[in-house]
Amino acid sequence: MARKKIALVGAGQIGGTMALVAAQKNLGDVVLIDIPMTQGMPKGKALDIMEGRSVINSSVDLQGSTDYAALKGADVVIVTAGFPRMPGMSRDDLLEKNCGVIKTVAEAIKEHAPDAFVIVITNPLDAMVYNMQKQSGLPANKVIGMAGVLDSARLACFVADELGVSVEDVKALVLGGHGDTMVSIYESVSVGGIPLPQLMTKEKFAELAKRTAGAGGEIVNLLGRGSAFYSPATSAIHMAEAYLLDKKNVFSCAAKLNGEYGVKGLYCGVPVVVGANGVEKIIEVKLTADEKAAFDKSVEACQKNADWVDAHT
Numbered sequence: 287m288a289r290k291k292i293a294l295v296g297a298g299q300i301g302g303t304m305a306l307v308a309a310q311k312n313l314g315d316v317v318l319i320d321i322p323m324t325q326g327m328p329k330g331k332a333l334d335i336m337e338g339r340s341v342i343n344s345s346v347d348l349q350g351s352t353d354y355a356a357l358k359g360a361d362v363v364i365v366t367a368g369f370p371r372m373p374g375m376s377r378d379d380l381l382e383k384n385c386g387v388i389k390t391v392a393e394a395i396k397e398h399a400p401d402a403f404v405i406v407i408t409n410p411l412d413a414m415v416y417n418m419q420k421q422s423g424l425p426a427n428k429v430i431g432m433a434g435v436l437d438s439a440r441l442a443c444f445v446a447d448e449l450g451v452s453v454e455d456v457k458a459l460v461l462g463g464h465g466d467t468m469v470s471i472y473e474s475v476s477v478g479g480i481p482l483p484q485l486m487t488k489e490k491f492a493e494l495a496k497r498t499a500g501a502g503g504e505i506v507n508l509l510g511r512g513s514a515f516y517s518p519a520t521s522a523i524h525m526a527e528a529y530l531l532d533k534k535n536v537f538s539c540a541a542k543l544n545g546e547y548g549v550k551g552l553y554c555g556v557p558v559v560v561g562a563n564g565v566e567k568i569i570e571v572k573l574t575a576d577e578k579a580a581f582d583k584s585v586e587a588c589q590k591n592a593d594w595v596d597a598h599t
């Protein structure tokens with residue numbers, strides 16, 4: 287059986303890290319694609335990882351390119367092309383700049399890899415994945431956005447730290463848009479199979495949920511330049527693996543809603559099942575009245591940005 291091909295459009299901080307993680311997992315051959323301005327950069331990153339493969343027991347092939355034609359034959363395309371935010375900026379401040387970048391990349395995917403499963407990471411996430419699906423015309427089950435896996439992992443990390451338990455045993459769920467309005471679900475968190483409400487008060491949980499909503503900004507401020515990249519990269523590769531290995535994993539991601547949660551035609555963070563057919567199911571979680579109100583507010587924020595995309599494309 288031929289090896290799978292993973293194309294990474296954007297070979298910056300997240301792109302380079304994803305290439306390494308995909309190689310470590312022997313997930314498939316990797317091509318790193320960046321803009322011509324970057325000249326040897328994507329090739330240099332690919333070669334750097336290639337030269338270390340004997341140490342990580344990997345036999346995949348890695349290439350770098352500044353030509354979108356290198357997308358040809360890709361099973362999965364993961365898009366980080368665009369700009370990250372700097373301290374003092376919100377993700378929404380990237381809307382205008384990244385909208386044009388995603389349009390260019392969407393057209394290239396449509397031309398060279400129309401059968402691929404596409405995972406968008408570029409911010410503002412929910413609007414950029416909406417833009418990608420709109421511009422590429424690919425089916426909605428084959429275009430998703432990475433955010434919920436990361437936001438849920440961050441919440442799990444904070445819960446584990448607070449309880450003094452292994453994060454491996456904590457499962458968490460964060461829904462809604464990838465911004466200040468994201469919604470952490472108290473009753474969906476479990477610790478070694480034990481529902482969180484048996485272990486932590488709602489008030490303490492609210493503090494951790496608040497930190498989760500601001501976690502991207504916390505890292506932006508610490509780094510001083512650019513944004514988180516290690517955990518975004520591992521989160522996206524987890525999603526790619528679910529598709530490539532038909533794992534039927536359940537996680538939260540930005541998916542196009544078609545009436546679920548009372549929303550139609552909009553991308554927003556919800557739990558999905560991902561396997562060989564892409565998004566195979568959207569799961570509707572029972573929410574409390576407060577959670578539903580918070581989710582609706584988050585949907586409004588996603589709608590506002592999607593409206594901006596519609597008005598400018």
Ligand SMILES: NC(=O)C1=CN([C@@H]2O[C@H](COP(=O)(O)OP(=O)(O)OC[C@H]3O[C@@H](n4cnc5c(N)ncnc54)[C@H](O)[C@@H]3O)[C@@H](O)[C@H]2O)C=CC1
Nearest residue numbers: 296298299300320321366367368369370407408409432518
């Ligand atoms: N969804 C999420 O949870 C997260 C999203 N992000 C977002 O991911 C994006 C990438 O972040 P980083 O990798 O840290 O940024 P980065 O600046 O290190 O890399 C972005 C790369 O995209 C390239 N690029 C720009 N225009 C392009 C085009 N038309 N075609 C191909 N490549 C192009 C740039 O040359 C650069 O190398 C940012 O928008 C950031 O806000 C970051 C973390 C988490």
Ligand SMILES: O=C([O-])CC(=O)C(=O)O
Nearest residue numbers: 371377409502503513514
């Ligand atoms: O905060 C940012 O700009 C990057 C991002 O989306 C995250 O780390 O969650």
